[in-house]
Amino acid sequence: MTDPNPMAMIDRLARIAAHDAHTAGLKPVQWEALRFLARANRFSRTPGALTAYLGATKGTVSQTLMTLERAGYVEKSADDADRRTVRLELTDAGKDMLARDGTERMQSALKSIGEADREALAAGAAALLKARIEIDGGRAFGICRECRHFERDAQGPRQHFCRLLKEPLNEGDAANICVEQEAA
Amino acid sequence: MTDPNPMAMIDRLARIAAHDAHTAGLKPVQWEALRFLARANRFSRTPGALTAYLGATKGTVSQTLMTLERAGYVEKSADDADRRTVRLELTDAGKDMLARDGTERMQSALKSIGEADREALAAGAAALLKARIEIDGGRAFGICRECRHFERDAQGPRQHFCRLLKEPLNEGDAANICVEQEAA
């Protein structure tokens, strides 16, 4: 049963997930964009970061965001510091939508396999993803708190700090993923 | 680093693989179709089986196959027994193409993670895929040899037999995947 090449199974799983996504009313990329926006810290909620995360081209991401904005799931606003960059924010409708993302079947499948298999899958996938990102010289989008630029309690209890962006970070920021993240 | 939900990483890996596929000259589905045709036994090389494997709709698969046929990678022929079904075969050009499928980077990433992670990933992915297919009542597309309809050496040494389709099977058939496969 175990295929010699894990990628065949990964592709197949992703295909099934994509099918679920379609059924739930949006295209797969649109769901991924919504999920990214929900998990990314404020520095990373931009078209550029999303582009890096998805590994797509700027044009495609721009289109996708236009669609999501028209549908009322995402709001754009200008950045004060750099007027080229666009800030993205999930609307309430977008958050509601995310709660109905149609992943129930996959979640129950995940629940039904044992803790051991689930752990193994997560560890293996993490390792492969990390290795591949390293080969590409891409960005890992790891958790802010685990970054080498992260300075815990720099400005008081739970007042952390990003040495790279020179910005204060609260607990929420620290738990989110970030474009700039580099493993400690 | 390890995400609480493995599906996020699986989706991301699949997205990277899809990007590779694009770069290599065909669309992701087209590569998957080619790979399927290379691995499927003769009973399973039909549009219908491919549809079940991909989890897509008949229409989409029909289009994909038309594209591949126009490009000269796949040949269609009529089935004598059931004149509704179309038999699919990879052409030599199709096989050549498969050898240049652009998975090198992913393969080296796979190689660079340890044997342990690779095993873990394969085992976990297999378990999840199996669980999900069970929930959906779908088809596993397992290896012929591991099927409950498979009868080893039924008609002499290495002359196996499929009790479901009532057809003889050679060693090659037995190693391929099959639409009808059900775990022993």
Add this chain to the structure above:
DNA sequence: CTCCATAAGTAGCGAGTCGATACCATCTGC
């Protein structure tokens, strides 16, 4: 033996992906 439900495929539509190219603003380094 005929009727008809079912199965295998195809045809065409609409929304959207995706890569590519071209383009416009705005920053930043020298």
Add this chain to the structure above:
DNA sequence: GCAGATGGTATCGACTCGCTACTTATGGAG
């Protein structure tokens, strides 16, 4: 203070993907 890099958008063409509608073939029930 200007050249080049950076962040986004616009548009195009080929294709995916779900959908509905259709055709042809099969096989079971009366």
